[in-house]
Amino acid sequence: MDFPAALKQLIQQPQNVAIFSHRNPDGDAIGSSLAMLHYLEQYGHTVHVLFPSEFPEEFEALPGAEDILVWDIHTEESKHVLRSKNLFIFLDFNALNRIDKMGDFVRDLPGKRIMIDHHLYPDQIADYMFSEPEASSTCELVYRFITGIGDGQKVNPTVGKCIFTGLVTDTGSFRHATNANVYRIAADLVERGVDDTGVQDMIFNSQKEKNLRLLGHCLVNRMEYMPEYRTALIWLSKKDYELFNIQRGDTEGIVNYLLSIKDVRLAAFIHNQPTVVKLSLRSKGDLDVQDICKKHFNGGGHKNAAGAYSHDSLKSTIQKFKDLLPLYKEPLLRKN
Ligand code: 5GP
Ligand code: MN
Secondary structure, eight states: OOOOHHHHHHHHSOOEEEEEOOSSOOHHHHHHHHHHHHHHHTTTOEEEEEESSOOOGGGGGSTTGGGOEETTTSHHHHHHHHHTOSEEEEESOOSGGGGHHHHHHHHTSOSEEEEEEOSSSOOSOOSEEEEOTTSSOHHHHHHHHHHHTTOGGGOOHHHHHHHHHHHHHHTTTTTSSOOHHHHHHHHHHHHTTOOHHHHHHHHHSOOOHHHHHHHHHHHHHSEEEEGGGTEEEEEEOHHHHHHTTOOTTTTTTHHHHHTTSTTOOEEEEEEEOSSSEEEEEEESTTOOHHHHHHHHHSOEEOSSEEEEEEOSOHHHHHHHHHHHGGGGHHHHHSOO
């Protein structure tokens, strides 16, 4: 990472800062945003964190989560706050359409912009772009940003807890997308006083009974396995959403269970959310699901984890997905 003098000055002198992350914020989006907030506040900046939509309940336990502005809910207040800002920080996304209408609003506001992200193919949306698709998580990059600028001592247990959250969620508890940095950073954070098992507890042992019943329903009644394409699929209908009273965050992580089938290379979770059909794809090995999402569903993400939205019906989205499989037969069936 490179830190021009003008950027250092921007960070080390109080500004009016807005931190953004993407729609349906996950642990990395929330963790990186709150880590950046608690870091910048040590320099006396006035900081607000804004998300386009709500975040899963388990992250309400993170320090600062209670003050996050959600554009869908606090639209007027968000606009008011944003008009006073002169520094905009984009975390865990790399195209303004990932923050929906808020992106259109922010596009025209005067001020400097910093982007820190690990998704493929960034748009040129910032004056200072830190884009590293090889990084495990935006939290890894935020840690390297803070230490790289020479502020390692500002990674206190509060900043550390937020960073650790994104490391854990984006690597599936250190099971994928890891690199040597991840373990070094995790060790450093624990030495600085982060309660690592406490964070894991916050994320994974905070489910409601209905989440387990929903998972059971998905695995027993909604799972399809297509061994000829080494592909597994779970789908959920609008009716399922009503039956299980599915709320934000309740379907997080379900797709990963499909990857636990030994021969599966491609996992899909296709669900009819109240207003739109959402796809989540995951892969093992060489198969690039970002490419599938981008080419066929106008989505994006990473090589092994990507997503998209479809405005077709659930049925035709599932059919479209299945019809694509023969196109990917070679990478799906390749021995690796
Ligand atoms: P998930 O399937 O958990 O929603 O997302 C997996 C990854 O793909 C995340 O890194 C997420 O940011 C990205 N992603 C999900 N949906 C979209 C989308 O509609 N467009 C783009 N560009 N990326 C997405
Ligand atoms: Mn991320």
